[in-house]
Amino acid sequence: MKVLKRAPLENDPVPDLCRACKARHRGICGALDADQLAELSRRSHKQVVEAGKTLLDAEEPTTSYSNILAGVVKLSKMLPDGRQQIVGLQFAPDFVGRPFSPESSLKAEAVTATVLCTFPRNLLERMIEQSSGLEHRLYLQALAELDDARDLLLTLGRKTARERVATFLLMIARHTPKGEELEGEAESEAGFDLPLTRAEIADFLGLTIETVSRQLTKLKSSGVIRVEQNRRIRVPDMELLAAETGD
Amino acid sequence: MKVLKRAPLENDPVPDLCRACKARHRGICGALDADQLAELSRRSHKQVVEAGKTLLDAEEPTTSYSNILAGVVKLSKMLPDGRQQIVGLQFAPDFVGRPFSPESSLKAEAVTATVLCTFPRNLLERMIEQSSGLEHRLYLQALAELDDARDLLLTLGRKTARERVATFLLMIARHTPKGEELEGEAESEAGFDLPLTRAEIADFLGLTIETVSRQLTKLKSSGVIRVEQNRRIRVPDMELLAAETGD
DNA sequence: CGGATCCTTGAACCTAATCAAGAAATGTGG
DNA sequence: CCACATTTCTTGATTAGGTTCAAGGATCCG
Numbered sequence A, B: 001m002k003v004l005k006r007a008p009l010e011n012d013p014v015p016d017l018c019r020a021c022k023a024r025h026r027g028i029c030g031a032l033d034a035d036q037l038a039e040l041s042r043r044s045h046k047q048v049v050e051a052g053k054t055l056l057d058a059e060e061p062t063t064s065y066s067n068i069l070a071g072v073v074k075l076s077k078m079l080p081d082g083r084q085q086i087v088g089l090q091f092a093p094d095f096v097g098r099p100f101s102p103e104s105s106l107k108a109e110a111v112t113a114t115v116l117c118t119f120p121r122n123l124l125e126r127m128i129e130q131s132s133g134l135e136h137r138l139y140l141q142a143l144a145e146l147d148d149a150r151d152l153l154l155t156l157g158r159k160t161a162r163e164r165v166a167t168f169l170l171m172i173a174r175h176t177p178k179g180e181e182l183e184g185e186a187e188s189e190a191g192f193d194l195p196l197t198r199a200e201i202a203d204f205l206g207l208t209i210e211t212v213s214r215q216l217t218k219l220k221s222s223g224v225i226r227v228e229q230n231r232r233i234r235v236p237d238m239e240l241l242a243a244e245t246g247d
Numbered sequence C: 001c002g003g004a005t006c007c008t009t010g011a012a013c014c015t016a017a018t019c020a021a022g023a024a025a026t027g028t029g030g
Numbered sequence D: 001c002c003a004c005a006t007t008t009c010t011t012g013a014t015t016a017g018g019t020t021c022a023a024g025g026a027t028c029c030g
Helices: A034-042 A121-130 A132-158 A161-175 A198-205 A209-221 A238-242 B034-042 B121-130 B132-158 B161-175 B198-205 B209-221 B238-242
Strands: A045-049 A054-056 A064-070 A072-078 A084-091 A107-110 A114-120 A190-193 A226-228 A232-235 B045-049 B054-056 B064-070 B072-078 B084-091 B107-110 B114-120 B190-193 B226-228 B232-235
Touching (some): A034 A121, A072 A198, A072 B132, A084 A132, A084 A198, A121 A132, A132 A198, A132 B072, A132 B132, A161 A198, A161 A209, A161 A238, B084 B132, B084 B198, B132 B161, B161 B232, B161 B238, B209 B226
Antiparallel strands (some): A072 A084, A072 A107, B054 B107
């Protein structure tokens, strides 16, 4: 974890740190004016964390929040006996943290190398009080996360293993920005890298690692996907994949 | 669905409708000043809806929002082939509706006879813009719903049938206000009525009706609960039930 | 009292989990 | 760059928890 940039000069209207930032317009910072942005950036730091790094831990008091600038973060819950469930995945420019609660009930962990913009908890909570636009953005993200969580509930409660895996692949495909896609021989073909291991996919879908592997193999045999080097997926026809999701 | 009360006089500081209302302080209305409360109540109506009534339908444009004053509301999603999953249960004084989205992706349905305070969509959205406190309350409720949804994700993804049923019973017990409880012969004993049918419990827990029934029977044989008249549950020792939930 | 709905129980089946082994990919140090 | 260790993934055989199919019993309501 190394700090890449420091705070900008005080009278800089749009801080350097924020200028090329993904969260600057699409994320919560889009709600801030130049002064607020300057203050936030003065006490923020951009950091790159390696895969596996824990950002927030259940039962640990939270001292900071972050915006994701690149990479993928998983939110998970665990039972006392070790059974684990991933309850959410977050991508840029999502906000990571649980405002108005001294501690999180979740563990937040980077699943890939991830770039974060991190700032202290009390600063954000103070800015929320000053800027209703900021709270509005946070509210909208919470509503989006609620929709995601409820979609996943339907998946876990009612879909077959095959449908779950197809649903997951489609979700990742949709989170892969056009242009970052792999180049397909066929023009219409979509391709992407899975950010998660098989074990993580299993924890996300409420399955075992073996079942995930078998279903990927079967989707491959059915011609719905091709799998290259374990993590690289190609989808010749997105409609075909969508038809496997059950919805 | 019958209207019970009409709007109060314009210069009434605290409207009649709101005076004895559960949502007045604990719900979102707690964020409103007397003027705002008067305006909201002028365009609200209190209604009693019977069990089974649909409040909001997926894919239908939303025209109104409600506060729950009494009763239980279920939020559900359905796959094209009819498989169904309940993704949330709401109790008084919860707010029902999805602000900032022209339509809901969920169906909201009364599971018991329910008392609602209903008001038009555009009014609420206008008041949100005026009152940051109102949006703050809505945000807090969304965060609470997100926590609930994620707890349920862990249940659906990783718990056994027995643990799921125990988890559900404990959740209902905790939502049964002290005093509304049934009188136990033993003082320490808790008791409550299940608001849901076996079929609804199954839809909530991602199980079948038969499995729910069997697990209730087994919890009964184990002495963890007693079941009277199908819907009435008694829990001699809450700790014993909590020990069955897996967490 | 009769009909409908809701709930329970049993038997057979099936999907996904578990147990087990080996193959592929990744990373490390020489 | 290769040999080796480690982690990740796949595949097979078996098991088990929950579903499906089927029937009968409670409970509720007019």
